């Protein structure tokens with residue numbers, strides 16, 4: 001029937017999946033297939049253009065998922081962007097390359113994931129990276145680095161856009177933020193992120209095109225005879241062996257592709273890299289999940305893991321904009337990463353203790369929303385760690401992207417560590433039907449308050465000299481909507497009516513001990529299965545303060561080594 005068989009079948013040729021495909025196909029005696037719903041975007045100008053952020057939104061390479069009504073956030077639905085292409089979401093994202101705060105990765109090990117700590121991951125951040133040393137022109141515009149933080153021989157090009165924003169902006173912005181107590185950070189990619197920084201991007205600086213997962217990990221290797229991408233093909237479910245072993249054994253994946261429905265057989269492993277929304281969906285369609293949900297769709301249970309699709313953690317994004325007093329050319333990569341101490345100032349201890357006293361209630365509500373699928377005690381433990389990261393370790397609490405472009409000086413910002421959690425679950429047994437996504441944005445008042453406080457901080461920065469001299473009138477939110485000294489509730493209604501998803505979804509197939517609500521173990525193997533793994537943003541147990549791809553590339557690199565260990569002797 002034309003059905004093919006490979007040693008490894010990877011579902012999802014996106015950011016993480018292509019790393020795994022590349023590294024596994026380095027074992028020349030093993031064959032690797034990648035099933036990808038999208039197609040090549042190598043010649044898509046919306047993808048390659050360095051200044052083209054946003055142009056691919058709403059086109060056929062954007063899944064444009066829709067959430068459920070966001071009842072805590074004013075009621076309306078949100079659109080969640082995600083790439084449907086060889087290269088996945090890395091082909092449409094903002095290209096920012098910032099990692100995480102060291103202690104955030106170390107927390108993964110502390111909760112029971114042996115080997116997942118900053119020092120180990122640091123090796124893999126570097127392994128994935130080909131750092132492009134900035135030219136003297138770029139250096140004069142603020143590009144800066146410590147070479148020890150960077151890799152030189154990896155597939156992924158990291159550097160600065162060829163046309164950077166004029167260097168005169170940086171000292172002005174820096175002087176203003178210094179007055180707010182925020183230091184300058186030469187290079188935020190060594191595990192210490194707090195400060196004002198001119199971060200690199202995933203960009204081929206010389207060719208001046210976006211560097212995405214496909215350009216880095218697939219196209220230069222496409223001639224490998226043991227590596228095959230099956231594109232334009234939707235994975236429907238895992239096919240299981242009909243045996244009585246105590247652990248489920250995958251033998252392949254059913255797909256709907258250009259030949260209709262067929263099975264792609266896997267003799268060794270199935271690796272799911274379909275993203276934070278696609279991966280839990282595929283697990284459920286394959287019989288791994290919460291029995292109450294699977295029963296509703298008559299899906300026979302393979303493994304009972306009630307937390308599949310739960311623990312969805314995203315951030316919310318909002319914007320400021322000012323008329324510019326100058327005209328700026330080029331691409332800025334300037335971000336402020338303040339801690340809670342910077343944002344709350346003298347109030348920080350009071351806020352910390354208020355949040356601390358709310359954690360039990362947060363845990364209770366998230367657990368109740370999941371109908372008990374996520375245990376209150378596990379949530380409480382996670383929230384306590386999150387509280388300590390924010391208030392004791394003082395990891396970055398918000399990212400404020402500074403965008404002097406043309407006649408406008410705008411800013412996108414997002415509080416990095418909200419407590420709200422939601423879920424993604426199937427809506428149908430038909431895998432082509434979108435799932436039901438509910439991030440529960442602003443489920444807790446504290447997450448809204450964070451927006452208001454960061455908004456006030458941004459206003460303060462823009463009204464501090466010399467930055468204040470660069471800008472004229474505040475266009476958004478504007479004094480007419482949010483007057484100076486506006487109350488929390490005024491800020492909050494502006495936030496609810498203007499926010500969007502920050503598209504940093506994690507946690508829906510968390511790497512955690514099984515009794516703490518985990519879906520995969522530290523080898524990223526799905527509990528209760530012999531040969532199914534998940535490798536993508538869904539396994540991150542907690543949100544991080546960096547943009548996600550740098551960490552996903554590193555996680556997928558490390559995962560590849562863990563997988564290969566079982567086959568190279």
Ligand code: FDA
Pocket residue numbers: 011012013014015016017035036037038080081082083084085086087088089090092093094095096097098233234235236273274275276278279282431502503504505535536537538547548549550552
């Ligand atoms: P990813 O989405 O990359 O891959 C999943 C793949 O699986 C896709 O190719 C998809 O088509 C495929 N797939 C899904 N279901 C399937 C099925 N059933 N069958 C077959 N194929 C299937 N990060 C960053 O570091 N810097 C930034 O500036 C930004 N900015 C940004 C902007 C926007 C608009 C978005 C949407 C996201 C960002 N991000 C970002 C986030 C980052 O890009 C994102 O988190 C990762 O690329 C996700 O990588 P994954 O490997 O988890 O999934």
